[in-house]
Amino acid sequence: MHPHLLSVDDLSRDDIERILGRAESFAEVSGREIKKVPTLRGRTVINLFYEASTRTQSSFELAAKRLSADLITLKAVGSAVDKGESLKDTVQTLSAYDPAAIVIRSPHAGAAGLVARWTSAAVVNAGDGKHEHPTQALLDLYTLKRRAGSLEGVKVWIVGDVLHSRVARSNILAFMRMGCAVTVCGPPTLIPRGIESLGCEVRYTLDELGSADVVYALRMQRERMTGSFVPSLREYAARYQIDGRRLGTNQLLMHPGPVNRGVELAAEVIDSPQALIAEQVESGVVVRMAVLYELLAGRGAPNGVREGAETEPQPA
Ligand code: ASP
Secondary structure, eight states: OOSSBOSGGGOOHHHHHHHHHHHHHHHHHHTSSSOOOOTTTTOEEEEEEOSOOSHHHHHHHHHHHHTTOEEEEEESTTSGGGGTOOHHHHHHHHGGGOOSEEEEEESSTTHHHHHHHHOSSEEEEEEETTTBOHHHHHHHHHHHHHHHSOOTTOEEEEESOOTTOHHHHHHHHHHHHTTOEEEEESOGGGSOTTGGGGTOEEESSSTTGGGOSEEEEOOOOGGGOOSOOSSOHHHHHHHHOBOTTTSOTTOEEEOOSOOOBTTTBOHHHHTSTTBOHHHHHHHHHHHHHHHHHHHHHOSSOOTTTTTOTTSOOOOO
């Protein structure tokens, strides 16, 4: 496995399977009353969040804490970034604490890759602009595998604003690597040209949505839209919203959150038994524990997972 997790491309199928297996063993820890193992005791994890986040930030925090790491979370607001400190200066300043890992969320594509050049810590990309969000893809694989049993041959439709979505990019790569068949669907203005080169199919209408096993809806990323990509949200919803009419009873529904209720999803499907949205959030913690474990603690059996919380951490 690479020293950093910047893109799904850093992961082989074996790496992904190992991480999913590891996450499974951490799920056992999450079921305990005391949800903590000593694996990263004495190691420092820094969360650097330059963009709004609820799920990703809170789950990385919980993941680091449950592994007993010392954790610092810095948001752009309230830090020296506010005063104009550059990303490079910030990373070099924080390196004085000798962090084992830096988890970075940034509005700029490629930011995580830059951080990896400036630090000796393992860098985890927690979302960089429109580029990638690899831990989202991993938690989605984990969630789907738990529900569907196997990922091989599963037909996934990714529907919506693919153009502005880092989740789409990471998930296309990840689903395909695990043997799923991926179709992306949305208005032509929101589908990047040439996306077929990733190996997925493209559709501009929901006419064949019935062939999907899994419908993965994306948020309309209005904060990243510089022009007008759809005539109106109402029109978008009329053509692409996943609602109770369009979602078959045997199809599973996923969404990375946050959901624009009434835009990409209708209320009735969000609350339906086919929706895996709450499970996706729940999976975030154990999958991020597994990622930190993989990058920082090596490849042996997760210490303390089965043996109990007093086991000594493994040397890196
Ligand atoms: N939470 C995901 C992300 O940070 C999806 C989204 O914002 O729509 O990319």
